Amino acid sequence: MLEITGLTKVYASKQKQRFGRERAVDRVSLTVGQGEFFTLLGPSGCGKTTMLRSVGGLESPTEGTIVVDDRTLFCSDQGVDVPANKRHLGMVFQSYAIWPHMSVFQNVAYPLISGRRKTPAAEVKERVGETLEIMGLGDLASRGATDLSGGQQQRLALARALVYRPPLLLLDEPLSNLDAKLRESMRKELIRLQRELGLTVLYVTHDQDEALAMSSVVAVMSEGRVEQLGTPREIYEKPTNWFVADFIGSANFMEGGIVGRGEAADEVVVETPLGRLAATGNGVDAASDAKVNVMVRPERIRVSLEAGSAGQQGVVRNAVYQGDVIDYDIEVRGALLRIKSGPDLYVTPGTEVAVRVTDQRCVLVGD
Numbered sequence: 001m002l003e004i005t006g007l008t009k010v011y012a013s014k015q016k017q018r019f020g021r022e023r024a025v026d027r028v029s030l031t032v033g034q035g036e037f038f039t040l041l042g043p044s045g046c047g048k049t050t051m052l053r054s055v056g057g058l059e060s061p062t063e064g065t066i067v068v069d070d071r072t073l074f075c076s077d078q079g080v081d082v083p084a085n086k087r088h089l090g091m092v093f094q095s096y097a098i099w100p101h102m103s104v105f106q107n108v109a110y111p112l113i114s115g116r117r118k119t120p121a122a123e124v125k126e127r128v129g130e131t132l133e134i135m136g137l138g139d140l141a142s143r144g145a146t147d148l149s150g151g152q153q154q155r156l157a158l159a160r161a162l163v164y165r166p167p168l169l170l171l172d173e174p175l176s177n178l179d180a181k182l183r184e185s186m187r188k189e190l191i192r193l194q195r196e197l198g199l200t201v202l203y204v205t206h207d208q209d210e211a212l213a214m215s216s217v218v219a220v221m222s223e224g225r226v227e228q229l230g231t232p233r234e235i236y237e238k239p240t241n242w243f244v245a246d247f248i249g250s251a252n253f254m255e256g257g258i259v260g261r262g263e264a265a266d267e268v269v270v271e272t273p274l275g276r277l278a279a280t281g282n283g284v285d286a287a288s289d290a291k292v293n294v295m296v297r298p299e300r301i302r303v304s305l306e307a308g309s310a311g312q313q314g315v316v317r318n319a320v321y322q323g324d325v326i327d328y329d330i331e332v333r334g335a336l337l338r339i340k341s342g343p344d345l346y347v348t349p350g351t352e353v354a355v356r357v358t359d360q361r362c363v364l365v366g367d
């Protein structure tokens with residue numbers, strides 16, 4: 001559906017830099033399948049917006065190719081650069097510019113009647129009505145666009161992008177201006193819409209929760225490159241390097257030495273402050289006896305108060321009550337570990353506890 005090959009963007013001001021990163025986007029290649037919710041995730045400045053704007057035609061890449069459904073939108077070699085308004089893609093950006101002097105209906109109708117698109121009035125009425133219904137704005141068609149709540153304005157911006165059923169919808173942090181509760185309900189709404197309408201979405205966010213909750217595929221980016229590409233579960237449970245492990249969720253990294261082979265072919269046993277753990281190789285040279293890093297997520301470590309519990313002894317250094325979980329810092333054999341446990345057991349700092357890893361296969365991460 002969308003095929004990006006060797007995409008590179010060097011901003012003029014950056015070309016002059018003598019040190020450090022020069023490329024906002026650095027030879028990125030990826031494919032987005034029909035009906036996928038594909039997210040570009042990464043810290044501020046990693047190049048995700050530049051990627052999205054390049055697909056939308058708002059930025060002219062330095063090199064590479066962008067093809068949507070066999071239609072070449074950009075190709076540096078062939079000198080192809082289709083203007084944004086001829087790409088026929090839907091776009092919603094962080095500052096979702098709705099037109100304040102128009103009604104809700106007029107805002108959504110605009111893409112159908114602007115420029116050379118002269119859709120017949122009856123069809124405009126039907127399609128706008130249908131889109132507003134889908135977005136839950138059916139009753140507000142005649143209202144002024146600015147007389148809407150933040151969430152409704154957000155949905156209006158989406159309705160306007162969706163009204164001509166674009167083959168590909170580009171969304172750049174479209175939920176970032178909403179409060180936490182609204183953001184959560186809009187997330188669900190967006191996923192529902194995407195599934196119901198079979199939309200293909202290229203989504204940009206720096207919010208890992210959002211990326212995990214919404215995406216079918218996530219590309220984790222850093223410094224203009226894709227560090228890892230996979231399902232939310234893959235990038236959370238099997239990060240391929242330190243950056244991804246650290247950026248997605250919280251992670252404990254424990255240095256350890258390999259003491260033997262595990263049961264599975266790619267598995268090794270590592271001696272760590274939490275005892276011997278089975279870990280998958282993940283590209284780390286398992287044959288070497290060098291030090292390795294084992295990554296364990298905080299919710300994969302169990303805390304127990306009962307005497308004689310299996311596990312290592314530790315001392316609680318900090319405990320933060322968060323309602324649904326307790327977020328502990330626990331010192332175990334010189335290592336300070338972050339551990340999240342259910343709310344049933346609240347242990348105050350200074351208490352001795354037993355901790356053990358429940359993850360059957362931890363992950364080795366290289367640098």
Ligand SMILES: Nc1ncnc2c1ncn2[C@@H]1O[C@H](COP(=O)(O)OP(=O)(O)OP(=O)(O)O)[C@@H](O)[C@H]1O
Nearest residue numbers: 011013014024043044045046047048049050051206
């Ligand atoms: N017009 C520009 N001129 C020069 N440099 C730019 C321009 N736009 C972006 N950059 C630089 O390119 C890099 C990538 O920027 P980009 O906006 O794509 O990152 P991002 O991951 O979307 O960040 P954010 O989440 O903060 O929007 C950054 O280092 C940024 O400073």
